[in-house]
Amino acid sequence: MKFNHVFDHWTYETFPPGRLLRRRYNSFQKLIELEEECLHIISLIEDIGFGLTQADWSNIEKLSADLGLKVRAMLEQLQEMNPVRFMDIMDYYNKINFYVRMAVTVPDPEISKPFTFPLEDSLDFANKAGAYAANLARIKQDGMPVLDGMVIGADIYNYFIEANDLRIAIDNILETVTSTDLDDLKQISTAIIAVFQQGNMPESIANEIEIAALETSRGSGNLTVSVGVTPEGKSQPLPESYCRISPVPAQNIVEVWKKAVLCKFSPEAIKARIELGYADRESPAAMIIQPVKDVHDSGFIETFHKTDEELPLKDRVTGCSAISRDKAGFQYLISRRNKQRVLAKPDPSPLSSHSVKTIASLGRQVEKLFEAPQRCGWITDLRNRVIITSTCPHPSEGIKEVERIKLALTYIANLNISPQNTEMFLPEKSRSMYDLVRFANEKGVEEMFSLVSKKGLGLDGAKHMKARQPISLDILNLADGLFTTAAGKLDISPDDIKSAPMWALWFGLGAERPGWNKENAIEGCAILSKTYMNITLKSEKDLTEVDAVCDPDTTQNHIHFRFKGGSGTPQQRISRTRFIKMVLIPQGFTVKSQGDLIEATYGQAGEAEIQKLLATIGHTTAHIATHHPITENHDKIDVEVSKFISGLG
Structure with a gap:
């Protein structure tokens, strides 16, 4: 949404003539355009951070880089407006941009030997081995x-x-990638696999892999290979990122490696990785190669198994384990109580009772070792000995990475400065990209109002409006936006307002209501004519912007509303966003939201309808200012909205 209608009204003629002033005007126009783009990017990243949308970490890195460039361009326009006043602003930008890059950039992995090693050494090389090998x-x-x-x-x-x-x-x-929809990810998966398959294994590495395969295969010449993906530094593998192939001739190991590691690029694997918050570059694939043995049987045990079978009363509390065979599905249910009992088995049973109980016992030992239910692969050799071949947590949910996005939001989206606190509203107090955006906007507007105050053409200068409520506005009267009673006065009251859209907004904004105090006071600036209003309001760390035309000619009439929050927990900010949407949508507004940025539009309605809707926006803005947070309980938003709307009469 573009809030550029103001430039249709606030033209060059507003200012004294001169090339310097026109250059400042152009810089301010570019600054406002860049602000919209910056807010859009910040809200996209907030959406991801709040868990409202999903995106690959590469997308977050790109958004952050784009934001850095646009914030820099915005600050350059501010410097154009007043080079001396803002000469040091880039020093603060460079520091914050560095912190953003540090927060979002996932470094390339360090590569070092050994590239292959015995399974039993995996604990010494846990990052190289991956969770499956380390667990074994x-x-x-x-x-x-x-x-x-x-x-x-x-x-x-x-x-x-x-x-x-x-x-x-x-x-x-x-x-x-900005979605985890599997249909969308199929195309991504296909594209990545096509790129990956173009690669060739370096000869020295291929030789090392082949030697390891030949040594492992021993007499049979065949291998079982299994691939898993474990994020660096984590103890659990990623879900949906496992592949097992058997038998594999040892001489084909390089070709099979290239095939098996593609499991990390399946749509399901990409989805799981994104939802857990990891970047692709920190999620490498590792392979275990094991000899194919002559076996009596093989399969898996789930140490804690959910079943539809009717269990004995005591076992319903503790649950059961389940054993499957590679040649069939789950066939054996075993009690998890201290005294193992086989609760269900096929008839005739391919496995002896001793083997079943041994498998169950080993499974429980593994579960106890890792303090979580497991899914263990097993084989029984020709001497009927049970051997564990693999294990992983089951159900495997992985370990969610949450700190990185929190840190990124700290340097990108948190608002730490407020124009109401003059001691804090300084560039050196900025700690985030959003701080710099708000600072540039505020100071850009200040610069433009200062020009008008220096005898704008056809204007009576900028006015200051103070009301009974803790609301103060700087007002620029473009054309018939104020009554003649305001002429010659620097300080005016709401009674001096003539602008139709401004008066309608004030009807709601300035209405008597409890809850006003110094902490939630509203400050802002407005550009007015008889039928036009562009207003920016700031309360604590929240920003509200309204651009409206209210004219007898309905073809030009519109309302553009934008709200950007800056305070509260993610849950409180989501609740506030939902509250505003639930107020505006039934009124007929077209509403879009990302993070806690809301943009709403309404167009080509009659004067009375536009005025009514502006009054509603005024009431909503004041309600948000006097109710921090809107509610502590996200589930009660419907109730809060109903109470608010009923209070409007």
Whole structure:
């Protein structure tokens, strides 16, 4: 939405002639245009941070970079308006922009040897091995039987990406991802896989992998390979990012590696990674290779299994474990009570009771070791010995990364300065990009009003309006926006307002209501004519802007409303946004929202209708100012809206 109608009214002729002043006017116009773009980007990032939308981290990095460029351009326009006054502003911008980059940029992974290593060494190389290998090593260290193998570490994946220069191409695809809809992600998945498959394994790395495969395959020559994806520094793998292939001839290991690691680019895997808050570059794939053994049977055990089966009364409390065989589905249910009992089994049973109880016992030991239910792979060899082949938490939800987006919002979207606190409203007090945007807007308006106060053409200068309520406005009267009673006065009252849209807004904004105090006082500036109003209102850290025409000629009539919050917890800000939307939408406004930025439009209605809606906006703005927060309970917004609307009469 563009709030540029003001420039149709506030033209060059408003100011004394001169090239310098016209240059300032042009700079201010560009500053306002850039402000809209900055607010849009900030609100997009807020949407992601509040959990209202999902986007790949590459998209957040791109948005942050774009925001940095636009804020810089905005500050350059402010410097154009007054080079001396704002000569140091870029020093503060550079500092904040550095913190933003540090908060959102995920560094490229460090790559180092060893690239392959024995499975039992995985605890020493946990970041390289990934969670699946590290878990098996820990189980073996605890004395449980584990199928040995080798690990083709995550650094081989990282090496492959770097050697083939794939990072930029993959990030360029991922930065377009602003949804976790699986249909949308199918196209992303296909595009990334096409890029990845163009890469070739460096010869030295291929040789090392092949040697590891040949040594691991021993006599049979075949392998079972399993791939998982674990975010750097985390102890749990990403859900939906697991692949197991068997049998694999040892000599085909490089080709199979390239095929297996593609599991991290499936639509489901991308969705899971995004929802947990990780970047692609910090989520490498690692592979475990294990020899194919002659086995009697194989399968999985879920140590805690949800079932529709009717369990004995005592087992309904503790639940049951379930064993499946690769050759069939879940066939065995085992009690989780201290005394193991087989609750259900096929007839005849392919597994002996001893094997079933041994598998169940090992599963419970693994669960106890990791303090969470597990899904363990198992085999029984020809001597009927049970061996664990894999394990992971089940259900596998992963570990959500929440601190990074919080830190990013701190430097991007938090508002720390307020024009009402003159001691804080300084560039050196700015701590975020939003601080700089609000500072540039406020000071840009100040500069323009200062020009008008110096004898604007055909104007009586800027006026200051003070009301009984803690509301004060600087007003620029363009053409017949004030009664003649205001002539020659610097300080005016609401009774001096003639502008039709301003009077309608004031009807709601200036109405008597409880809750006003110095902390929620409203300050702002307005540009008025008889039928036009552009007003900016600031209360605490909230910003409200209204641009409206209220004319007998309905073709020009419109209301453009914008609200941007700056205070409160994410939940309080979401509640406030929802409150405003629920007030405006039934009135016929077209409303868009991102983060806690709301933009609403209404057009081409009669004078009476426009005035009524402006009064509603005035009431809403005052209500928001005097009710911080709107409600502590998000579920009670409907009640608050009903009370508010009924109070309007």
